[in-house]
Amino acid sequence: DIQMTQSPSSLSASVGDRVTITCQASQDITNYLNWYQQKPGKAPKLLIYDASNLETGVPSRFSGSGSGTHFTFTISSLQPEDIGTYYCQQYDKFLTFGGGTKVEIK
Amino acid sequence: QVQLVESGGGVVQPGRSLRLSCAASGFTFSVYSMHWVRQAPGKGLEWVAVISNDGSKKFYTDSVKGRFTISRDNSKSTLYLQMNGLRVEDTAVYYCARRGGDYWGQGTLVTVSS
Numbered sequence: 001d002i003q004m005t006q007s008p009s010s011l012s013a014s015v016g017d018r019v020t021i022t023c024q025a026s027q028d029i030t031n032y033l034n035w036y037q038q039k040p041g042k043a044p045k046l047l048i049y050d051a052s053n054l055e056t057g058v059p060s061r062f063s064g065s066g067s068g069t070h071f072t073f074t075i076s077s078l079q080p081e082d083i084g085t086y087y088c089q090q091y092d093k094f095l096t097f098g099g100g101t102k103v104e105i106k
Numbered sequence: 107q108v109q110l111v112e113s114g115g116g117v118v119q120p121g122r123s124l125r126l127s128c129a130a131s132g133f134t135f136s137v138y139s140m141h142w143v144r145q146a147p148g149k150g151l152e153w154v155a156v157i158s159n160d161g162s163k164k165f166y167t168d169s170v171k172g173r174f175t176i177s178r179d180n181s182k183s184t185l186y187l188q189m190n191g192l193r194v195e196d197t198a199v200y201y202c203a204r205r206g207g208d209y210w211g212q213g214t215l216v217t218v219s220s
Contacts, residue, residue: 032206034206034207034208036207042212043201043210043211043212043213044151044201044207044210046207046208046209049206049208087150087151089151089207091205091206091207094141094153094156094165095141095143095153095156095203095207096153097150097151097152097153099150100150100151
């Protein structure tokens with residue numbers, strides 16, 4: 001089974017800060033990686049697919065990079081509406097999720 | 107537009123059964139593999155099962171093997187999850203998701219409690 005290790009598990013940053021989350025796969029998943037945002041009581045919302053492609057309608061301050069086993073998700077300028085929990089997810093074989101990163105405003 | 111709508115959740119006693127449904131619309135359902143993913147209260151996301159587009163291949167996470175069955179009816183554009191022998195630890199919001207996870211339903215809550 002493919003394991004996804006996501007860090008940090010939580011972070012607190014100021015409005016306007018650059019925020020970075022990393023995700024490491026236990027084996028090569030090429031670019032079969034999504035990033036989601038989830039708010040309480042809601043389904044996950046797809047932000048980035050294929051590791052680096054911005055989903056339609058998602059603000060350009062969100063970005064993703066990486067391939068193989070190491071991936072990065074960035075919010076270039078944190079906004080108040082960005083609070084929530086972020087997950088990486090591989091879809092090379094079945095689906096596996098990272099443990100999540102809870103993002104708060106300082 | 108693509109829509110996935112889950113139903114069938116509720117409160118059930120340990121050992122009992124429940125069947126979840128996921129009604130799909132806005133795309134050619136028979137072309138896509140489909141997943142069930144769950145999220146226990148306050149926890150992260152956990153993949154549960156996947157079914158191929160034609161229903162011929164099915165895979166499960168270890169904790170539900172032998173208890174849960176995923177199925178689909180392409181004529182009705184509907185995905186199912188038959189859950190037998192439910193345990194307290196199966197309590198979660200259950201989501202259906204399309205193929206790689208590009209579309210998700212809103213989820214249905216399953217609570218297993220005596």
